[in-house]
Amino acid sequence: MANTNDDAITGIPTQEEDVKELLKVRRDKLAKLQKEGKNPFHITRFNPTCYSQQILENFEEMEEKPVVIAGRIMSKRIMGKASFAHILDAKGQIQIYVQINELGQEAYDEFKTYDIGDIIGVEGAVFKTHKGEISVRAKKITLLCKSLQPLPEKWHGLKDVDLRYRQRYVDLIVNPDVRRTFVIRSQIIRGIRNYLDSRGFLEVETPVLHNTAGGAAARPFITHHNTLDIDMYMRIATELHLKRLIVGGFDKVYEIGRIFRNEGMDIKHNPEFTSIELYQAYADYHDMMDLTEDLISTLARDILGSEVITYQGEEINLSRPWTRMTMVEAVKKYTGIDMAAIDSADQARAEAKKAGVDVGVKATWGEVLNALFEEKVEDNLVQPTFIMDYPIEVSPLAKKKLDDPRLTYRFELFITRREMANAFSELNDPIDQKERFLEQVRQREAGNDEAEMMDEDFINALEIGMPPTGGLGIGIDRLVMLLTDSYSIRDVILFPTMKPRED
RNA sequence: GACCCAUUAGCUCAGGAGGUAGAGCACUUGACUUUUAAUCAAGGUGUCCGGCGUUCGAAUCGCCGAUGGGUCACCA
Numbered sequence: 001m002a003n004t005n006d007d008a009i010t011g012i013p014t015q016e017e018d019v020k021e022l023l024k025v026r027r028d029k030l031a032k033l034q035k036e037g038k039n040p041f042h043i044t045r046f047n048p049t050c051y052s053q054q055i056l057e058n059f060e061e062m063e064e065k066p067v068v069i070a071g072r073i074m075s076k077r078i079m080g081k082a083s084f085a086h087i088l089d090a091k092g093q094i095q096i097y098v099q100i101n102e103l104g105q106e107a108y109d110e111f112k113t114y115d116i117g118d119i120i121g122v123e124g125a126v127f128k129t130h131k132g133e134i135s136v137r138a139k140k141i142t143l144l145c146k147s148l149q150p151l152p153e154k155w156h157g158l159k160d161v162d163l164r165y166r167q168r169y170v171d172l173i174v175n176p177d178v179r180r181t182f183v184i185r186s187q188i189i190r191g192i193r194n195y196l197d198s199r200g201f202l203e204v205e206t207p208v209l210h211n212t213a214g215g216a217a218a219r220p221f222i223t224h225h226n227t228l229d230i231d232m233y234m235r236i237a238t239e240l241h242l243k244r245l246i247v248g249g250f251d252k253v254y255e256i257g258r259i260f261r262n263e264g265m266d267i268k269h270n271p272e273f274t275s276i277e278l279y280q281a282y283a284d285y286h287d288m289m290d291l292t293e294d295l296i297s298t299l300a301r302d303i304l305g306s307e308v309i310t311y312q313g314e315e316i317n318l319s320r321p322w323t324r325m326t327m328v329e330a331v332k333k334y335t336g337i338d339m340a341a342i343d344s345a346d347q348a349r350a351e352a353k354k355a356g357v358d359v360g361v362k363a364t365w366g367e368v369l370n371a372l373f374e375e376k377v378e379d380n381l382v383q384p385t386f387i388m389d390y391p392i393e394v395s396p397l398a399k400k401k402l403d404d405p406r407l408t409y410r411f412e413l414f415i416t417r418r419e420m421a422n423a424f425s426e427l428n429d430p431i432d433q434k435e436r437f438l439e440q441v442r443q444r445e446a447g448n449d450e451a452e453m454m455d456e457d458f459i460n461a462l463e464i465g466m467p468p469t470g471g472l473g474i475g476i477d478r479l480v481m482l483l484t485d486s487y488s489i490r491d492v493i494l495f496p497t498m499k500p501r502e503d
Numbered sequence: 504g505a506c507c508c509a510u511u512a513g514c515u516c517a518g519g520a521g522g523u524a525g526a527g528c529a530c531u532u533g534a535c536u537u538u539u540a541a542u543c544a545a546g547g548u549g550u551c552c553g554g555c556g557u558u559c560g561a562a563u564c565g566c567c568g569a570u571g572g573g574u575c576a577c578c579a
Contacts, residue, residue: 021548022513022530075539082536099536116529130537153514153528155540160514162571174514217579263578264504370579394579450579501570 022150029113030146040143046070046121052087052094055126059134062126067136069094070121070144072173075154078112084135087122088173095135096122102139110143116154117147165496178491181484184303185492188480189256191299192276201252201278206241208234208258212453215239215397218261219449221271234260238277239397239471240458243426246279246469247461254278256476267488268418271497274476279426283470285409288423289386292413292472293322296384296420296479304483311416311485314382322384322413327373330387334377339369366391366406381414396436396452398424415482423472430462 033039048070055062055069071089081100086093100108102124114120121142128134152158157174164171164178171178193203211230213220215237222231238255245253256276263269280287297318300307307319328339337351348368352359357375359368370391381387390410392400398408409425427433437459440452480492490496 020513025530077538077541078535079538079541080535082538084538084541086539095539097537101536129539131539133537133539135537150513150529155528156515158514159516160510160571162510163514165571219578261578264576266578267573269578367579374579390579499570 023148026115026146026148026150029115030148033143033146038143040146043142043144046142046144048089048121051091052089053091055094055136056092056134059126059128064125064127066123066125068121068123069096069136070119072119072147073114073116074151076114076116081108083111087120095129095133096124096138097127097129097135098138098141102137103141107141111141114143115147115150117149117151118143119145119147161490162498165490166498166501168494181480181486181492182494184484185480187303188299188483189476191302192256192295192476195295195298196252196254196278199252201254201280202250204242204245204250204253204255205257206235206238206245206255208260210235212455214452214455214458216259216261217394217450217452219263221260221262236261237473238275239473240455242277242279243466243469243471244458244461246281246426247464247466251281251467252279265497267490268478270477270489270493273489273493275473276476277471277473279469279471281467281469284425284468285388285411285423285470288470288472289322289324289411289413292386292421292423292474293318293320293384299479300483309483309485311482312487314416316415316482317383318415322386324386324388324411326389327369327377327387327391327407328389330377330385331369331372334380335372337372339365339372364391364393366393370394378414379417381417384413384415386411386413395424396440397427397433399427399429400432418478419475420478420482421472421474423470426466426469426471428462428466428468430459433462434459 030040047068049068052069052071055067069087069089071087071093073085074088074093075086077084083098085096085098087096098108098111103111121144122136122138123140124136124138126134127137152170152174154174158164158167158171164175168178172182197203209223209225209232210220211232213233213236215235216239218236220236221234223234224230225232236259238257238259242253242255254276255278256274258272259275260272261269262271265271278291280291297307297320300309300318308315308317310316325333332338332340335355337355339348339351342348342351342365345363345365345368348365349359349361349363352363352368352372355372355376357368357371359371363371370393373387377387388411389401389404389407390398390412392398392406392408395408395410398410401407401409408427411423412419413421413423427436437452437454441454443451444453477489477492480486481489484492486492
């Protein structure tokens with residue numbers, strides 16, 4: 001932007017710039033245009049009248065009607081005094097037919113010098129070729145941007161995953177499925193907003209920079225505020241601020257936003273990702289289950305046209321109702337161990353050992369239950385399944401179960417063996433919450449750097465009083481992966497986190 | 504973090520018993536007024552990821568490193 005280097009503009013490579021032959025050809029073409037006063041970069045606007053898609057879908061009405069389209073040249077076939085090319089715009093591709101009689105000698109000769117990758121505006125009439133392809137017969141062509149680098153091959157596209165992520169702009173140009181994925185991502189997020197807005201939820205924005213990183217068990221990114229001269233944390237969840245808003249009297253709130261966790265990267269994890277959290281006063285986790293399955297099945301129906309989808313070759317049925325079982329039931333089903341019948345931690349650890357699940361010598365009953373679930377149950381949960389009643393040790397923000405204080409009113413949703421959502425009947429007892437935080441602080445001091453930090457102001461808010469509330473969090477990226485049949489989280493994030501290249 | 508694999512032309516990929524490299528697309532020139540992976544003729548592509556070592560000679564073998572991918576660990 002700030003580069004006003006004339007050499008770069010005139011196409012003459014600067015000294016340190018070692019321009020390859022392939023690139024030099026295009027720079028020379030640009031320099032020639034500039035010399036003739038036809039610098040495409042001087043053009044500031046152009047007015048297309050329609051998208052390629054509209055022409056293709058409404059050919060009957062548009063036949064022989066004048067249109068103006070704009071887009072990138074994706075292919076070119078020159079046959080003497082007539083040529084064909086395909087133009088890619090935001091909605092798809094359409095063929096143009098360029099003939100010397102329509103354009104005139106000079107303009108036609110110039111068109112022949114345009115390259116694949118150049119962006120042009122085309123004025124002409126809609127027609128169908130002898131071979132039956134709907135096309136635009138060009139009357140006038142305007143070069144709107146000269147591309148100085150060749151695009152990847154037309155047939156195989158861009159396959160190198162490293163390059164695809166680093167140069168997503170190229171990926172989007174040459175790989176149509178990638179465009180589709182990100183269009184669906186946008187539709188999913190819009191669908192969620194529509195769903196919640198129509199049910200009276202208020203969308204809010206809470207801080208990304210936190211003084212204490214709370215609401216989840218994760219290592220935070222640390223940054224520094226210069227004026228205040230304090231370290232701050234990038235948020236690891238939106239939970240604690242949203243609950244403050246329930247205290248403040250908003251009874252239904254949600255936030256869709258970026259969360260940052262300083263942890264490993266793999267096909268399911270990116271250091272920054274998008275979550276939605278919503279909170280509804282006077283509701284509990286059963287209401288959150290109803291909402292979750294209705295929301296996700298509605299999204300599938302509205303966006304994909306079916307509640308039965310395929311993920312990586314497996315059929316997933318999102319039709320309601322979804323299976324609901326407690327963690328104790330799930331562990332019993334897949335391991336035969338009935339944790340409900342076990343009272344002591346000693347006995348629980350013995351059962352875990354028998355089942356081949358490694359737990360620490362000090363593991364509690366709840367920790368054993370959680371370990372058995374993670375190691376023996378999760379991999380079986382392909383179809384949508386709500387797992388209810390998590391142990392209190394791993395649920396510091398969820399309300400204790402009345403009939404069993406070792407457990408909480410919490411569920412997680414699993415689809416394709418992956419955690420998709422997490423929800424509680426929110427803990428609103430400030431005294432209990434403070435004790436839970438203190439336990440987390442003890443764990444933190446014992447070396448667990450993912451334990452919660454004490455948040456005194458949050459305790460203060462609960463002391464002011466939060467009504468009974470149901471809360472739900474959904475990982476948007478994983479949901480988009482499911483609904484777009486994407487293998488890796490990096491395929492649903494436009495610009496995934498990458499290591500810088502050291503060249 | 505550990506282990507395995509990959510990295511060759513702008514792109515997709517071959518090849519290489521150690522003797523400085525190929526195809527297709529793309530590109531250049533010419534022919535062609537309904538092609539569509541257009542066709543036909545001719546032509547040029549390169550830090551073979553980087554560094555060091557072995558060797559008369561390394562893109563090929565060895566070591567170190569970079570980046571990416573995979574598996575595992577971590578991620579309640």
